[in-house]
Amino acid sequence: MVVVPSRIEPFGLVTLEAWAAGVPVVAADSPGPRYVIEPEVSGLLVPVEDAEALAEAVRRVLGDPLLARRLIEGGRRRLGERFSEANTVAAYRDYFERVAQERR
Numbered sequence: 446m447v448v449v450p451s452r453i454e455p456f457g458l459v460t461l462e463a464w465a466a467g468v469p470v471v472a473a474d475s476p477g478p479r480y481v482i483e484p485e486v487s488g489l490l491v492p493v494e495d496a497e498a499l500a501e502a503v504r505r506v507l508g509d510p511l512l513a514r515r516l517i518e519g520g521r522r523r524l525g526e527r528f529s530e531a532n533t534v535a536a537y538r539d540y541f542e543r544v545a546q547e548r549r
Contacts, residue, residue, distance in 0.1 A: 446471060446506055449478055452493050457481045460488065461528055464520035469513045471502045481528070487519035
């Protein structure tokens with residue numbers, strides 16, 4: 446399991462890395478994790494600075510192998526659907542094309 450308790454996490458690359466490694470993710474509900482994680486599908490989000498909620502989410506994952514497996518599978522699916530190399534390259538190309546058109 447990867448636990449991301451950051452108060453401020455601008456993107457959440459560590460979440461993508463955890464998904465690629467095949468481990469479940471528990472994270473504070475800061476902007477980065479909120480952007481990438483589907484709650485209860487690809488990871489668990491807890492309120493920022495709520496240590497008890499964070500501990501409870503960790504206990505949930507450790508105590509429920511089916512939940513852990515579901516989060517792992519959801520994370521891998523999310524990684525492939527939204528953050529694959531092909532998707533990332535396409536998003537950058539689209540961005541650069543829009544910027545180039547605006548400057549013409």
